Amino acid sequence: MHAFNLQPKPLSLAERLADLAVDALIDEADLSPKPALVDRRGNGAHTDLHLGLMHASALSLWPAFKEMAESAIAFGEVGVPLREAIGRIGREGEQTMLATTNGVNTHRGAIWALGLLVTAAALDCSNTHASTVTLRAARLAILDDRFAPRPLSHGAQVAQRYGARGAREEAQLGFPSVIQRALPQLKRSRAAGHGEQNARLDALLAIMTQLSDTCVLYRAGEQGLHTMQLGAQAVLDAGGSASLAGRRRLHELDEQLIALNASPGGAADLLAACLFIDRIASADGINQGAF
Numbered sequence: 001m002h003a004f005n006l007q008p009k010p011l012s013l014a015e016r017l018a019d020l021a022v023d024a025l026i027d028e029a030d031l032s033p034k035p036a037l038v039d040r041r042g043n044g045a046h047t048d049l050h051l052g053l054m055h056a057s058a059l060s061l062w063p064a065f066k067e068m069a070e071s072a073i074a075f076g077e078v079g080v081p082l083r084e085a086i087g088r089i090g091r092e093g094e095q096t097m098l099a100t101t102n103g104v105n106t107h108r109g110a111i112w113a114l115g116l117l118v119t120a121a122a123l124d125c126s127n128t129h130a131s132t133v134t135l136r137a138a139r140l141a142i143l144d145d146r147f148a149p150r151p152l153s154h155g156a157q158v159a160q161r162y163g164a165r166g167a168r169e170e171a172q173l174g175f176p177s178v179i180q181r182a183l184p185q186l187k188r189s190r191a192a193g194h195g196e197q198n199a200r201l202d203a204l205l206a207i208m209t210q211l212s213d214t215c216v217l218y219r220a221g222e223q224g225l226h227t228m229q230l231g232a233q234a235v236l237d238a239g240g241s242a243s244l245a246g247r248r249r250l251h252e253l254d255e256q257l258i259a260l261n262a263s264p265g266g267a268a269d270l271l272a273a274c275l276f277i278d279r280i281a282s283a284d285g286i287n288q289g290a291f
């Protein structure tokens with residue numbers, strides 16, 4: 001007699017990386033109170049986004065992340081063929097996202113950042129140190145994709161107007177906001193016993209202190225960007241989101257940014273990237289299935 005095998009089939013490496021990328025997006029969306037962003041409390045500065053949409057969008061991207069990781073394993077090295085493969089998958093993922101959200105941009109920047117990082121991690125899962133994975137992602141990001149359209153995106157418009165560096169340059173430089181700001185702050189706040197949610201908020205604020213967030217520049221110009229950067233620094237200087245003084249500054253910043261319609265969507269994407277990197281770098285998890 002044959003017994004049914006009720007053991008779940010172990011997930012492939014590509015499936016586990018896709019799970020981690022989606023988890024990072026959901027953790028970012030759920031984190032509260034984030035200044036002017038969609039979170040558990042509400043829609044921040046957005047009229048067309050809400051938490052349910054962010055979750056549905058994150059889940060819809062799972063097949064794209066899995067396919068990017070599978071491409072990395074198939075091609076086996078950084079090069080134009082892999083760059084063009086993930087460019088195509090990323091664009092298809094964007095279409096799936098837009099079909100899921102009825103045309104609203106929920107995760108465009110996140111597909112780019114996490115797509116590159118998932119691909120970079122899958123290329124060599126025996127070495128998933130933060131700086132190694134981000135460097136590999138940067139080597140992919142600087143390669144030209146012949147098939148990428150060059151629309152006059154919001155990012156391209158503010159690059160022309162203010163000379164700002166956007167999502168593309170952040171990746172090409174190896175995600176300095178993640179490596180130099182978010183991860184060190186996440187670790188410092190955890191070590192200080194501030195609790196995981198406050199540590200993640202502090203990591204987001206650390207990104208916001210320096211980033212030229214093209215979402216903010218497009219929506220609120222340089223005044224919006226300065227308000228974001230100085231306000232985020234003020235929260236950290238006051239003791240961070242775990243302190244009463246920092247918490248007050250955080251709520252002030254939330255109100256100021258909403259009044260300016262300045263949503264730091266790029267910083268939010270980079271927080272998701274930070275949470276993904278933190279997971280794969282700390283657990284030795286890709287090989288062990290420890291996450």
Ligand SMILES: CC(C)(COP(=O)(O)OP(=O)(O)OC[C@H]1O[C@@H](n2cnc3c(N)ncnc32)[C@H](O)[C@@H]1O)[C@@H](O)C(=O)NCCC(=O)NCCS
Nearest residue numbers: 087090109112115153154155166167170212213214265266
């Ligand atoms: C590079 C991308 C993000 C386009 O950037 P661009 O600035 O032109 O576009 P757009 O203004 O529409 O969106 C950029 C998004 O990035 C995020 N962002 C904004 N500022 C920043 C910043 N300084 N750093 C990082 N992310 C940022 C925001 O979420 C924003 O919505 C990307 O969509 C792209 O070119 N895709 C082509 C398809 C492709 O190659 N995909 C590869 C998948 S791995």
Ligand SMILES: Nc1ncnc2c1ncn2[C@@H]1O[C@H](COP(=O)(O)OP(=O)(O)OP(=O)(O)O)[C@@H](O)[C@H]1O
Nearest residue numbers: 029037038105106107108109110154215265268269
């Ligand atoms: N929690 C979040 N709340 C809001 N935006 C987020 C959040 N997480 C990530 N983002 C990012 O912010 C971007 C959305 O910002 P925005 O609405 O300004 O986009 P846009 O398409 O440039 O502008 P518009 O909505 O005016 O057309 C997305 O690319 C998304 O990746």
